[in-house]
Amino acid sequence: MKRRQSNFWKVFATPTVIALFSAAGLFAALLGDGVWDALSWVGLGIPAILGLRGLLQRR
């Protein structure tokens, strides 16, 4: 049981952090302009850049 749990976090730790950033990004710009917009660009920029990086990387 313990092994499985550590497996879970080993696999899902990074995706969870990305998910939290994305959610914060989606929410931030609802609260205001300026700094809030910039926060949302960072939050949503992280998944966008990670996805593109995977796609474009070559060995």
Add this chain to the structure above:
Amino acid sequence: MDGFGFSEGYEMKSKTIRRWSAVHTWTSLICTVFLLMLALTGLPLIFHHEIDHLLGDAAELKVMPADTPQLNLQQLVQAAEKHRPGEVVQYFGYEKDEPNAAIAIMAPTAGTEPNSSHTFMLDARTGEALEMPSANGGFMMVMLRLHVDMFAGLPGKLLLAFMGILFVVAIVSGTVLYLPFMRRLKFATVRQDKSTRLRWLDLHNLIGVVTLTWALVVGVTGVVSACADLLIAAWRNDTLTAMIAPYRDAPPLTELAPATRLLDIAREVAPGMQPDFIAFPGTRFSSEHHYAVFMKGSTHLTSHLLTPVLIDASTLQVTAVVERPWYMDVMGMSQPLHFGDYGGMPMQILWATLDVLTIIVLGSGVYLWVVRRRATKPVLEKAESVA
């Protein structure tokens, strides 16, 4: 059904994982064609303002001194009626970035369905009508109709809502399957040197998991928006019917009281709020005997939440400030979260990027399924010939 070849080297004994795999395969396969269409038509829609300007389809107000006074509302109604004789005003809407304009929606009758209405802009200072071609037809309208209901009305919307639910199930099951796939791989590993299939499998997993939250939010808010007709009907039944009960047996209005002071009346009973749109009597956002002025909150967050003020269309007395059921708030908040229009141009670009990444996840999913099927087919045929 073991659609993606888990058996290669991972500990795939568990029946549970096979079941999740079947769920993921079939929910994705069923919704993929629709989701691809939605993602492709959604792409230009993210930039519809910019595209309208580029195509010269955006109405441009004349430059006039900043303190030029505006006509009153009844004068604007008359200007609209003069512009389209024989039609009635259904809605007047206001845009945040065009304080000198009113968007008018007119149709042969107040109850005419939205797709048969005509939308144009009125200069609030002169009453001049400015056409908005992209709101009534053309390329962007085709994109919008495909995206909203595939030209099939309510059944089309509900079908797309169902596809959206399958998409959400596919995302959840895909996330569950991410664990067995990635148990032995570091995050963001893309195996480049083994085979094309492995490269795309890793990309499908990577891009799928990083876009997870965005795709879930856009998916769920899309489902909510697709169900808007039902939510509005529910709101009419729940709230509006009770409010206008005293008018049930009242004779139909032959003449409306002038619209001149509607906004002032609404502001008095909804202090601190801004008008978003006015529904004229007989439309589905009002009653046969009422103007409904929809007021929005003045903070960033509450500007998406609408409070209707019902104003008697013959006496101009306020009948009610209608309470907002929770599902109308959900509907209001779903719109920005689906459109991605609330964080400036950088957000639109990120929205488009995430949309393209989603197209790649959908496409690679189909590719992986086809490749897997081709690989298992000979085995199946052998099994069949033995049996």
